Amino acid sequence: MAKIKVGVFGGGRGYSMIRQLLNNPDAELVAVCDKYKPLLDRVRAKADELGVKIALYEKFDDFFQHDMDAVVMANYANEHAKFAIPLLESGRHILSEVLTCATPDEAVRLVETVEKSGKVYSYAENYCYTPVRQEMRRRYLNGDIGELLYAEGEYIHDCSSIWPEITYGERYHWRNTMYSTFYNTHSLGPILKMTKLRPVSVVGFQTQPSKHMVELGARFGSGGVEMVTLENGALVKSLHGDIKTANHSRFYLSGMLGGLLDKNNKDRIITTYTEGPNQNCNGLSEEYECKHTVEAAGATGHGGGDFYTTYFWIRAILGDEEAKEMTIDVYDALDMCLPGIYAYKSILNGNISYRIPNLRNKEEREALRGDVFPYIENGCIPNPIKDEDIPDEVYKRVEQLWKEGKRG
Numbered sequence: 001m002a003k004i005k006v007g008v009f010g011g012g013r014g015y016s017m018i019r020q021l022l023n024n025p026d027a028e029l030v031a032v033c034d035k036y037k038p039l040l041d042r043v044r045a046k047a048d049e050l051g052v053k054i055a056l057y058e059k060f061d062d063f064f065q066h067d068m069d070a071v072v073m074a075n076y077a078n079e080h081a082k083f084a085i086p087l088l089e090s091g092r093h094i095l096s097e098v099l100t101c102a103t104p105d106e107a108v109r110l111v112e113t114v115e116k117s118g119k120v121y122s123y124a125e126n127y128c129y130t131p132v133r134q135e136m137r138r139r140y141l142n143g144d145i146g147e148l149l150y151a152e153g154e155y156i157h158d159c160s161s162i163w164p165e166i167t168y169g170e171r172y173h174w175r176n177t178m179y180s181t182f183y184n185t186h187s188l189g190p191i192l193k194m195t196k197l198r199p200v201s202v203v204g205f206q207t208q209p210s211k212h213m214v215e216l217g218a219r220f221g222s223g224g225v226e227m228v229t230l231e232n233g234a235l236v237k238s239l240h241g242d243i244k245t246a247n248h249s250r251f252y253l254s255g256m257l258g259g260l261l262d263k264n265n266k267d268r269i270i271t272t273y274t275e276g277p278n279q280n281c282n283g284l285s286e287e288y289e290c291k292h293t294v295e296a297a298g299a300t301g302h303g304g305g306d307f308y309t310t311y312f313w314i315r316a317i318l319g320d321e322e323a324k325e326m327t328i329d330v331y332d333a334l335d336m337c338l339p340g341i342y343a344y345k346s347i348l349n350g351n352i353s354y355r356i357p358n359l360r361n362k363e364e365r366e367a368l369r370g371d372v373f374p375y376i377e378n379g380c381i382p383n384p385i386k387d388e389d390i391p392d393e394v395y396k397r398v399e400q401l402w403k404e405g406k407r408g
C-alpha cells in the first residue's frame with residue numbers, strides 16, 4: 001500500500017510529529033512549513049542526516065500547493081481551524097494540535113467541513129494516551145468501577161521558566177493573550193476519552209493573574225477551572241494553568257463501584273480500588289505498572305502520548321477500525337474544547353452555567369453561527385490584565401532573554 005504523504009504546518013511543537021513521521025513505516029514526510037527559518041534549518045539538517053527529501057516552505061500558500069494527502073496542524077493554537085478548513089476542502093486529512101477551534105462559529109464551520117470532506121480529522125490530545133490513562137480507559141469501559149460519579153483532570157504546568165522560549169517576547173503571541181480556560185483539553189480531554197461520556201454543561205472559574213506570569217507579559221488569570229456535568233449526571237473538575245504545585249497533574253475517576261487514579265503525570269503506576277461483594281468498602285486496593293500498548297511509544301515525549309496521536313491517525317487513514325476508535329474525531333474534539341470557551345462565558349457572566357452544544361446534532365448548529373466569543377473589538381480577548389497594563393519594556397526584556405537563550 002502506498003505511504004501517506006504528510007506535511008507538517010509549524011516546526012516548533014511540530015518537530016515532535018516530524019520525528020514520529022520519519023519513523024512511521026506507513027507515512028512519508030514530504031513537506032514542512034514555518035515562517036521562522038531556523039526551524040526549517042533544523043528539519044533540513046535532519047533530512048540530510050537521514051538522506052530523505054523534505055520540501056521546506058516559509059509561506060502557507062506555497063505549502064498548500066504541495067502534493068500531500070494529510071497535514072499536521074502545529075501552528076498557533078488559536079488558528080488551527082482557520083487553516084484546517086481550507087486544507088480539508090482541498091481533500092487533505094488533518095491531525096490538529098490543541099486546541100480544536102477558537103470560537104463557536106469556527107466549531108460549526110469545522111464540523112461541517114469535516115463532514116463534507118469525508119476525510120479523517122483527528123485531534124492530537126496526547127494527554128489521553130499515557131499508559132496509565134489508556135489503562136484507566138480500558139478498566140472504566142470494562143465496567144470495573146461501575147458508572148462514573150465524579151472525576152478530576154489536571155494540567156498544572158508553570159511555564160514561567162520557558163516563557164521567553166515559547167513567546168519570544170511577542171506582545172500578541174497567543175500564549176500572552178489567551179484566557180484562563182482556553183487551554184483546557186489536556187485536563188478535560190482524557191476524562192472524556194476514558195469514559196466516552198459527553199459534557200452537557202459547564203461553570204467556569206479562574207484565579208487572579210499571578211505576578212510571575214504578568215511580569216513575563218501574560219494577561220490571563222493563572223488558573224482555570226471548568227466544573228463540567230456529563231450526560232449521565234457525573235461531575236468533572238478540570239483544573240489547568242501556570243500555577244505552582246508540589247505535585248504534577250493527576251487524573252482521577254470515581255465510579256459507583258470503585259476508583260482509578262493516575263497520581264503523577266508521567267509515571268506508569270495506576271492505583272485502583274474496586275468494591276467487594278457487599279459494596280461496603282471491603283473491596284480490593286491495588287497498584288500496578290501499566291505497559292505501552294505499542295512498544296515503540298516508550299521513548300517518546302509526554303509519557304508516550306506523542307507517539308499515539310500520529311500513529312493512530314495514520315492507521316485510521318489507512319482504514320484500521322481499531323485505530324479509528326482510538327483517535328479523537330471532530331465531535332469528540334469539540335466536546336473537549338467547547339467547555340473551555342463556554343467556561344469563559346460563565347466567568348464573565350457571574351459563574352452562571354452554560355449548556356454545551358452537541359454539534360453532532362445539525363439543529364444545534366444555527367445558534368453558534370457568527371458567535372466569535374471571546375473576541376471583542378480589535379481581535380482582543382477581555383482579560384483581567386489589559387493590553388495597556390503591560391509596558392513595552394516587559395516584552396523587550398522577554399525578547400532579550402529569548403535571544404540570549406535564557407530562562408524566565
Ligand SMILES: NC(=O)c1ccc[n+]([C@@H]2O[C@H](COP(=O)([O-])OP(=O)(O)OC[C@H]3O[C@@H](n4cnc5c(N)ncnc54)[C@H](O)[C@@H]3O)[C@@H](O)[C@H]2O)c1
Pocket residue numbers: 009010011012013014033034035036039058059060074075076077078097098099124125126166302
Ligand atoms: N500537545 C502538547 O503537549 C503540546 C505541547 C506544546 C505545544 N502544543 C501545541 O502546538 C502548537 C504549536 O505550539 P508551539 O509550542 O510550537 O508554539 P507556537 O504556537 O509559537 O508555534 C507555532 C509555529 O507555527 C509557525 N506559524 C504559525 N503561523 C504560521 C503561518 N501562517 N505561516 C508559517 N508559519 C506559521 C510559527 O512560526 C511557529 O514556529 C500549539 O497549538 C500548541 O498548543 C502542544
